[in-house]
Amino acid sequence: MRLHHALLTILCVALLATSAMASDMKPGEGVTVKPARATWNTGFFQEALVRRGLEELGYDVDRPKDLQNPIFYKSVALGDVDYWTNGWFPNHDSQLPRGFYDDAQKVGYVVKAGGLQGYLVSKREAEKYNITSLDDFRRPEVKKAFDQNGDGKADLTACPPGWGCENVISHHMKVYDLGDDINLIKASYEAGMASALGTYKSGGPVFFYTWAPNWTIFKLKPGKDVVWINVPEIIPSEAQAPAKDRMTVSGIEGAATDPIKLGFVVSDIQIVANKEFLKKNPAAKTFMEEFTLSLNDINEQNTRMNEGEKSERDIAKHVDEWIAKNKQTWNTWLTKARNAAK
Template sequence: MKYWDIAKAAGLATAITVMGATAVTAQDEPGDGVSVKSARPSWDTGWFTTEIYNELLRELGYEVSDPVTLDNPAFYQSVAQGDVDYWVEGWFPLHNTYEDTFTNGAEVVGMVAEGGALQGYLVDKKSAEEYDITSLEDFKRDEVKEAFDSNGDGKADMVACPPGWGCETVIEHHLDAYDLRDHINSIKASYNASMADAISRYNSDEPIFFYTWTPNWTVGVLEPGVDVVWIEVDHPDLPEDQKELEDATEMAGVEGCVDDPCQMGWPANDIQPVANSEFLSENPAARTLLEEASIPIGDIFAQNATMNEGEDSEDDIKRHAQEWIENNRDAVDGWLEEARAAAN
């Protein structure tokens, strides 16, 4: 074979090799060249899950922006309009109230954590025992209201939810449904700041009363059954968009509840991704990843506790997400394989 024939053959082989490498890369990174606009909720206990999903999308080649922090109403409007592509902090049925806002342009897809998100009302255990508090109804008693009244307005102060949160809607409904407007003052300031104040009062041996959800750092600092207790509602009464779930508000085996089964007043929530429909249609790999991936509720709880202990910077949260991915690499690689297959 002449020199130029050898060179030509070598060039062809090189071209084939390059083409093959390009094909492999395209298969491994179906999101190459696609920008993703992610969002995260205003509650920081959901930032860890956000970072995990964002990092998984990056492993598929997507260019994922740092997430924008949004309250519920702003997110559901933005995702329907395509101003953001997705988040993984849809709480259902709590967020059913936003369905009319997002269903024409976005959809719920996949499951981050199924049925593991509890919600309800707690008081410090010492006060519960001293005043025999077992239900919201007990806050109609004068001696109870006086004990939990820190501003002198004659009402018990309860840490509630900031405006725009899904839990605010349910708490407001409960105040009317159980005739508690004249007895309970719901504090709607920054949740973390309000809980920090409540914990400070608890450490000073003062009564505290608050709403919370799990997973959340609050029940890591104030352990149900030890520091605080879940109290019940007299009967289930939910907003219209959750009425069919009233039978699901009584739960057995709730650690730290005043009774078993415990009438929480809230159904357990699924935590689910919500994404723009056009984005999902154009990116089958991203859709499949959202459908396949999940995170154990205990892992979310553990990370939230770590944040509360001081590892709460943006870099810390990103590191936590990356460590979780590496510690769960077998499962992660399976999800990524399914996502890549969906793109072919």
């Protein structure tokens, strides 16, 4: 009996030791990873979370390179960088180099159908001038109300050069013939939106492009402060055409109409990585496949950044807090990643 008890004790200790060893496995030890990061800071949180996960798996992860979209997609295909968490598809399809999928691929879903985009106008002006569409900006009284620099055009806080949305907005200006009616402000998006927020708080009108997840629609709430407006009709660009049915959406809070013609495809937010890197690192690949976030989690963190918590140390703190709140999920991702490396 004593011998049986002793054997059971030894077995339990061995199992506990094996479990502890498994939870401490570092399949990425000795491997240096080269991440990239988008130029919009609302995508920094998911990048930091994935980087932390890879570090816990033993990888030596470099500081991310901030790259514009087309440069990233060329770089990841060439193997100059290994991955980023900021792919928006099909919105970024037009920026992929020829033969891209020979050398790189999408991995999992950070947020499936999470990329909502469109144009918003301050609600008080929308009601005063009956604005429901970009087409309304042809009217002289509307242009005058939104003309900040006196050039006779309505000012739209748009996208900086190199962003995927820049191509779509330029397409809209062309196909709806709005070049003489709307002036595109293409400076730093964060600075442009800070200026727009200040204008709104001072009682002035705002007209801007935005996307979700983003802090903008928490500071300027659709239905309360601003309204989503339509494009005159759905005329997709060549890149948008395969997903034309994802450009009109129903049930959007604060929309001028329901359904609303956004003129942008609702996108999936996905990790994009170099194929050779994934092949050599099954633990990293599995972690990326498992990794997913809710829009609420990203929006909450983005709002905190906009309120001043935007240093690298602040973002690391947000990562710590998210992991602490989601420990079971986090550990499950890591366990699956370690098992993939066995």
